[in-house]
Amino acid sequence: MEKPLKKKKMKGRIVMTWLWIVGVAATSVKSDYYSDSVPHEPKREKETHLHFFIHDIITGKNPTALKVAQANLTGIDTNPTGPTPFGSTFVVDDPLTTGPDPTSEVIGNAQGAYVSSSQGKDVVLVLYLDFGFTTGKFNGSSISVFSRNPITEPERELAVVGGRGKFRMARGFAKLKTYSVNPTLGNAVVEYHVTVLHY
Template sequence: MEKMQVLGLALILLYMVTTPAYCQYYSQTVPYESLQEKTTNLHFFFHDTLSGKNPSAVLVARPNITKDDKSIAPFGSIFAIDDPLTVGPELTSEVIGKAQGLYVSSSQDVPSLVAYFDFGFTSGEFNGSSISVFSRNPIADTERELAVVGGRGKFRMARGFAQLKTYFLDKTTGDAIVEYNVTVIHY
């Protein structure tokens, strides 16, 4: 019994001695290197499909208080998206990436969404890179603007704006094709 207590005490001491070596704060300062800022203009089409057998946007939450509301996206509804991005407005045109994220129906008066999207590019010069958008999207307006708030890969530390224009909207199903002209400032 005494040997077990000694062994236990030895293990506790060993643990106390070695633990601080693995839990220390680490920081490294490197010299600042001035990076050249670049501006990139992107043009593509966003296909948001809520209807059919294989929709690219699905309702994931809807408040109980809106159960009698027959609109496609009543106030408080949350949708998850996995929408294709294409070169042209036709769904058969070349796919250059995907928009993945969420949007929330955020207005009680007029159709408006708050969008949280990551536009991941899967071909061309920006393959493997993405831009992130987080902004209010007043979808009743034909033309509108969203904020670019970040990015990955070649768009690291991105900022900018996306000008949107509704190309097609089916008011019955909610299916939409939106033209995006994006100005991205990045390093």
């Protein structure tokens, strides 16, 4: 008498489980890739001015920029003996400091990559860098630049294309000039004056 009752309970559980699975599988799921648009209340845009120095060291015991790729072409003069031959790609983690001296207060890091993109005599880098701040009012925030950088010109300008944290939706420009450079080694200290528009 007990065995048929156990079999009935077991069959009942199996049937209920199958009904539940079929019910879940048959339930239509509505999923959109967007949400309804809502009116946007414009916020007042702020303008922030930043001044710092970046230390780009490609030689020595503790380089902050490393060459990760280089063109391997024959018959093309890529100036292979220079610090940044045409086609070279570098990844960087350069310190940002308040002054030009390497012992100045570190306020963040410039992380990203640059590519040597000129076949001419002038050295031109196309770079993407994220300037992440680690101290002060903008701790945890960053600005991003993506631009052409003709490093042999005394003054250059880069485009600020975005940011995060307190610099969310940033736009603007960075004016920079080389503070010091070792042309043989390629190590450089660059001064940045950045104007950022953000919310």
